[in-house]
Amino acid sequence: MASRAFLMSCLRAEGFSRDLSPRPRYPSMPRYPKGAAAVSAIGCGNDVEAPPEDRRTAMFSVIGMTCSACAGSVEKAIKRLPGIQNAAVDVLNNRAQVIFYPNFVSEDEIRETIEDVGFEAALIEEDSKEASTLTCRLHIKGMTCTTCSNTVESALQSVLGVRKAIVALATEEAEIRYDPKLVSADQLMKQVDETGFEAILITTGVDRNKIQLKIEGVRTERSMRIVESSLQALPGIEEVDIDPILYKVSVSYKPDQTGPRNFIEVIQSTGSGRFLATIYPQGGGRESHKREEIKQYYQSFLWSLLFTIPVFLTSMVFMYIPGVNHALDTKVVNMLTIGELLRWILSTPVQFIIGRRFYIGSYKALRHGSANMDVLIALGTNTAYFYSLYSVLRAATSPNFESTDFFETSSMLISFILLGKYLEILAKGKTSEAIAKLIDLAPETAILLTHDESGNLLGESEIDSRLIQKNDVIKVVPGAKVACDGFVIWGQSHVNESMITGEARPVAKRKGDSVIGGTVNENGVLHVRATHVGSESALSQIVRLVESAQMAKAPVQKSADRISKYFVPLVITLSLLTWLVWFLSGKYNGYPKSWIPSSMDSFQLALQFGISVMVIACPCALGLATPTAVMVGTGVGASQGVLIKGGKALESAHKVNCIVFDKTGTLTTGKPVVISTRLLKNIALHEFYECVAAAEATTYNIQYLDAS
Known part of the structure; x- marks a missing residue:
């Protein structure tokens, strides 16, 4: 064939x-x-x-x-x-x-x-409908469990004009395929906001090049409008969006007609040298949000720990120390002791100030007729807190009531959950490191060559690789990475394209041959004319492929999502049943009285079992296990040169019992490696290695001279 x-x-x-x-x-x-x-x-x-x-x-x-x-x-x-x-x-x-x-x-x-x-x-x-659809991506803040992601997904799918919506909890992103004639990206973001979460636009789905610039020296909004008008006057400009607070300008353009260097020149000339334009730092929005979220959870956990440790000590440790125990058992009012009063005071800020995020999440979920993990946490901790509050107030007003409080239960639960949330968000941040490694394959800078009208070389300058425009001529020196997709117009060399093809052997390149951005130039100098830049490059397409794979849901994940939809109501029902069964069993002597601790009665024991069932059951593990595994699998595969099209392919991989490779060199690195050495003559090992290194350096120089 x-x-x-x-x-x-x-x-x-x-x-x-x-x-x-x-x-x-x-x-x-x-x-x-x-x-x-x-x-x-x-x-x-x-x-x-x-x-x-x-x-x-x-x-x-x-x-x-x-x-x-x-x-x-x-x-x-x-x-x-x-x-x-x-x-x-x-x-x-x-x-x-x-x-x-x-x-x-x-x-x-x-x-x-x-x-x-x-x-x-x-x-x-x-089909006319399919041809007119666009796919946009949103970053969604505030999702805590699978129920949250299912709520957002259902809300998006109910919008007129939305063909398909996928919400991934692990990446905190939504991918929506929609008809731009019926609904816009702004309306989709508004729909997400109405469900109680915050949406940040990543891409609108329009096939265009886009770059963000940071402007310094602009002091008034009028100056920003002048900059906007100057940019819109350029040919090839499709859209200009200005953020006057961050002094950021987003420009969508046609790469065949203009490019980012033209934008910078226009902005600086508009301000007569007062304005300075640079490329906006990469990953500014989402990365800064992720860092801020990690910082917030870490600080909340530390503050919670600061109040929870004394509560734990007064209820679990100091009661066994004779002198301290007597001081804590001193009565303040009627039967209310100093220890109970201290636990009440210390646990209150943990419950209502540090733990307010769970109340907010519960309100948002219940307002839309769903129940998430925040509902379980709020119910469990509030049950323990308010029963303890009732017990304390009863002890303060009654001279014969011996109270038993669960203040340490509510405060310790909140502390442990905050610790779990902190570790969870750290893990989710690490799963996207593979995408960052792929993006880092592209060099940060490039050497731009300038020519006159006759084609004579005028000079060269080092620029940011994101400033490369179509038809620019880029110089690639030996050992450097190719900065963009293009073709060779001068020079000859060998380029390592293993990141794309899997072939370890370098490929010979001469005038007229195409090169791919991110590949490594082995030897010789090449002059490359840029043909595909920005989102059109091969490396950008690979990044989009990996991102799409991480968004795709595996079949087993869809089953987990369906189960988690009914998980929280089921847990609440089981918790109430647990309390009721233990309470009735205690009331009608269904178990020995010796099972009840001396500091409790049958009602308090049953309440503790009910709270335990409610809080320990978490749908996060059910909803996060599969998407996190898919993210890690596709990300690690991409960093090793293996592209996986989503969780379905990973789930089917266990059925594979034979793999056929169609290329030589795919399983090897293409470079010999010394795996063992053996000395046949008495000589110091370090002297032997010095001789080998000297011989290798000499051989390399001879080969290089022969090649030149």
Whole structure:
């Protein structure tokens, strides 16, 4: 099959069609379109725009692509055909969009060309509804358990125009596919806010390049509006969004017409040198929120511990110390002791100030007819606290009532839960480290070459790699990473593309060959012209693929979500039943009186069992185990060069009993490694290693000189 595809591609390159009959390399003269369409179609005069009716857009399904290198080969093959204005291949959705002139090339010929490259292709007759949908992503703050995520997901799916909504608790993100004609991203965020959570927009789903700039030197809102007007006057600008509080400008643009360096120049020229524009720090919004949330939980736990430890000591430890015990048992009013009064005072701020987040979460959940983990915590701790409060007040007003309090139960429960929340949010933060490692594969800086109109080199400068624009010429020195996707216009070298292809052996590159951003230049200097920057780059597509995989729900996770929906009401019911059974058993002598501690009665013992059932049952473990495992699995796989398409693939992996690799070098690093040494002559080991190092350094220099 591969040899047949190779043969057909060679025949097509020589001008033969699929039926092996010769075809002309260029269309006959009568088939040329007239006027501007003819000028644009044959690639001359790009300033002249062809009439839209002369062009056609077709969408093809391409099956078999596994990486951006496959997409690049398909795109290159399509663009070689005559009459192709543009071609874009989406490896994530296995699709190719082609803009072409039907007078020069047909849809069948495009499909045959894709098949000749070695992939299955079919023309897609897109449904108008599906073609008009967008996919946006939101960051949702305040979710604590699976019930919260299910509530948000149900609220989003009830919105008119939403085709599908997925809310992931582990990543605290929502992915919504919606019809922009019926609903907007702002309305989706408002819907999330109405459920009691805060939504932050990550992407709107519109296929566009976007960059955020920080402006310094702007002092008034009028100056910000002047900057906005100056940016909107540039060609290729689609949208400008200004945040006057953070002095941040978000610009959506067409990379074929403009770029971030143009924005910085316009902003600085607008202020006559008073304004300074720089790229906004990466990950500002979500990362700062995550750090702040970790800090809040840590501080809350420390404050809770500060009050809880004395409560624990006075109720569990000091009672066995003779002198201290007598002081704590001293009566204040009637039967109210100093120890009970201290525990009441110390546990109150833990219950109502430090633990107020659980009251807020409970209110939000109950307001929308659902019950989450906060409801369980609030019920359990309030039951223990208010029963203890009743006991204390009864002791203070009655001369014969011996009280028993559970203040240590409520305060210690809140402290332990805050500790668990702190550890949980730390774990969730670490699961996204794989995404950060993928992003770090791209170099931070690049060497930009400037040329005059004749093509002569004027100079070079080091810039931020995010400032690279289309058609820029980038210099890549030996040992450096390629800063963007493009093709070589000068020089020759070997590039390590193992991060994309899995092949450990470096690939030779010379003039005309394509290179991928993030790959490593082994030797030789290359001049690369940028073709894909920003979100269009192969590395950005890999990051999006991993993010989509982490959002996808495994089949077992869907089952867990269904169970957790009824989990909290079931736990409350079981807790009440537990209390009732133990209380009735104690009242009717269902168990020996010796089971009841001396400081309790049957009612208090039953109450303690009921509280234990209510608080110890947590749906978080049920709802977080699977998504966290999926996040860790896909993230670690991506950092090792293995891309996994979601939890369904991971869940099915246990059925695999045979793996076939189609490339040599995939399982090896491509570099020899010394695993053991053996000395056949008496010599000091450190002297032997010095000789080996000297010989290796000399050999490397000789090889380098030979290669040059």
